[in-house]
Amino acid sequence: MPTRRSTPPQSLSAHSGPVPDREAVDTAAARPVRFGALGTSSFGGRRVLPAMTACPQTELVAVGGRSPERSQRFADRFGCAGSSMAALLERDDIDAVYISLPPSLHGEWAARALHAGKHVLVEKPIATTAAEARAVVRLAEDRDLVLRENFMFLHHPQHDAVAALIAEGRLGGLRSFRGAFCFPPLPTEDIRYVPGLGGGALLDAGVYPLRAAAMLLGPGLRVAGATARVRQSDGLDLSGQALLVSPSGVLASVEFGFEHAYGSSYSLWGEGAKLTVGRAFTPPAAYQPVLVLEEQDHVEKFTLPAADQLTASLAGFAAAVTAGGAAASPREARWRQDAVAMMELVDAVRAQAVRVTVEG
Ligand SMILES: NC(=O)c1ccc[n+]([C@@H]2O[C@H](COP(=O)([O-])OP(=O)(O)OC[C@H]3O[C@@H](n4cnc5c(N)ncnc54)[C@H](OP(=O)(O)O)[C@@H]3O)[C@@H](O)[C@H]2O)c1
Structure with missing residues (x-):
């Protein structure tokens, strides 16, 4: 089958599509947003705090x-x-709080930070249940504060390119979405293995393909069924799958877990072509994404510019804080609604999962 290398598709800005608008970040903003970081986590120390100190729109004041x-x-x-x-x-020299604690503490500390009048950037997932997510979102709305999850992949422009190909009709009518985020086992003491801290593969890894399905297929996804491999000792989910359906009849399936070889991808299958994104959730900043479009008789590859999704997440959050009027802004309302909608999917997957017990 012949393979063609093509220039990247137009950016989504020329179209209306399902991906949230990218922020137009004002690099000449008056002063950086001053952050306090809650948690001395591995991820914060390795990735987010170094980026926060380097990003011109953010300043790290305290940990x-x-x-x-x-x-x-x-x-x-x-x-x-x-x-x-x-x-x-209590510090009055902090505008915003970044939370990188175990998931079971996200809702509680996000609420405490909002009560203290701080904007909140919280690690994914925003909470461990939809009810908890709704309570935190209500608080942010009442106090007109920015509240976002640090789902970095949402800030990568490769998904704009995907949406542009859909909008240009390259896939034809969409029939299905498949997404997966899986990786090898973690050290036994990792927080992801502790049920009381919000551990488990669904909350840690499953939220990525679920959020990607919602990003591309829009609101109103319903869960049709789910499965989970759970640990015999305490029922913690090590991996799972879920089937979903969109209001317009697009079928979706997601797979997640931490007992696999690494994989972080999604594909969209239409009546005219199939499109695959090979590094969907964790592309390194220097990586040039390649989108693969497979039609009946040829394959086309689009190599896109590298992009730093972590810095984009921080800069986008800072732009939202600087703009003010968080509760009233449609963009911020969308972030909050999407966070609650994802937790509703998580609740539904959890409730419907057929469990199989495994050693582990
Ligand atoms: N956005 C992403 O791509 C991404 C990637 C990886 C992780 N994350 C998120 O980042 C967060 C941290 O993950 P991690 O892998 O970095 O975990 P980690 O290194 O184990 O960090 C967990 C943090 O929570 C603290 N902690 C643990 N148990 C606690 C308790 N009972 N009470 C209060 N604090 C407690 C730890 O304190 P000590 O420092 O004192 O031990 C540590 O600061 C998680 O929410 C995870 O989902 C996001």
């Missing part, structure tokens, strides 16, 4: 963790103040 020694180590490393978690929320 608060449960251990004073570890908080101080982070503070020394990033040239900011060390604090307890509660004291960090």
Whole structure:
């Protein structure tokens, strides 16, 4: 089958599509948004806090963790103040709080930060249930504060290119979406293996393909069925699958887990072609994404520019804070609604999953 290399499709800005608008980030903003970080997590230390100190639109003012020694180590490393978690929320030199705690603490600390008048960027998932997500969202709306999950992939322009190909009719009528985020087992002490901390593959990995399905197929997805491989000792889900259907009849399936070889991809299958995104959720900043479009008699590959989705997430959040009027802005309302909708899908997958018990 012949393969053709093509120039990237037009950006989504020329179309109306399902992906949220990218922020037009004002790099000449008056002053950076001042962050306090809650949690001395591995991910925060390796990825987010270095990006936050480097991003011109954000400034890291303080780090608060449960251990004073570890908080101080982070503070020394990033040239900011060390604090307890509660004291960090009292600081009046902080505009926003970044939360990287175990998922079971996301809702509670997001609520505490909002009560303290801070904007909140919380690691995914926003909460562990839809009811908890709704309560946090209501609080953000009542207080007119920005509340976003740090779903970095949503900020990568490769999904604009996907939406542009759909809008140009290259796939024809959409028939199905398939998404997967799977990776190998983690160290046994990892928070993802602790049920009481919001562990489990659905909350950690399943939320990615679920969110991607919602991003591309729009609101109103329903869960038609689910399966889970759960650990014999405590019922923690190690992997799973779910079937969904969109209001217009597009079928979706998602797969997730941490007992696999690495995979982070989605594909969309239409009546005219199939489109695959090979590094959907965690493309490194220097990686040039390749979209593969398969038609009946040929394959076309689109190589896109590299993009730093983490910095885009931080800069987009900072732009929203700087713009003010968080509750009234349709863009911010969409972020909040999407977060609640995803947790409703998570609840439905959890409720419907046929469980098979495995050693682990
Ligand atoms: N957006 C992404 O791409 C991405 C990627 C990876 C992770 N994450 C998210 O980032 C968060 C942290 O993940 P991680 O892998 O970095 O985990 P981690 O290194 O284990 O960090 C967990 C943090 O929570 C604290 N903690 C643990 N148990 C606690 C408890 N009972 N009470 C209070 N604090 C507690 C830990 O404190 P100590 O430092 O004192 O141990 C640590 O600061 C998770 O929400 C995860 O979903 C997001």
